[in-house]
Amino acid sequence: MSGFKFIQKIKELFNIASPNADANKKQIIKELLKKLKLRRISLKQELKNETDLIKREAIHDSIKIIKKQIKKGKEIMDA
Numbered sequence: 001m002s003g004f005k006f007i008q009k010i011k012e013l014f015n016i017a018s019p020n021a022d023a024n025k026k027q028i029i030k031e032l033l034k035k036l037k038l039r040r041i042s043l044k045q046e047l048k049n050e051t052d053l054i055k056r057e058a059i060h061d062s063i064k065i066i067k068k069q070i071k072k073g074k075e076i077m078d079a
Contacts, residue, residue, distance in 0.1 A: 029077055
């Protein structure tokens with residue numbers, strides 16, 4: 001067991017949480033949402049320029065997945 005996992009396990013056992021844990025998690029989620037939105041924009045541009053049908057379908061599927069992830073991230077932020 002690594003040192004980090006050991007410390008996390010001890011914190012779980014004694015219910016010790018840092019006071020900024022929620023704020024830290026929300027900040028991380030906010031950064032991830034920002035990256036996902038930027039990736040979605042770049043995929044949309046790539047989709048416009050792509051001529052191969054198979055690649056277009058793959059890009060479209062990726063956009064759908066990212067859209068779901070963004071929606072789930074927003075739900076977590078609101079909770």
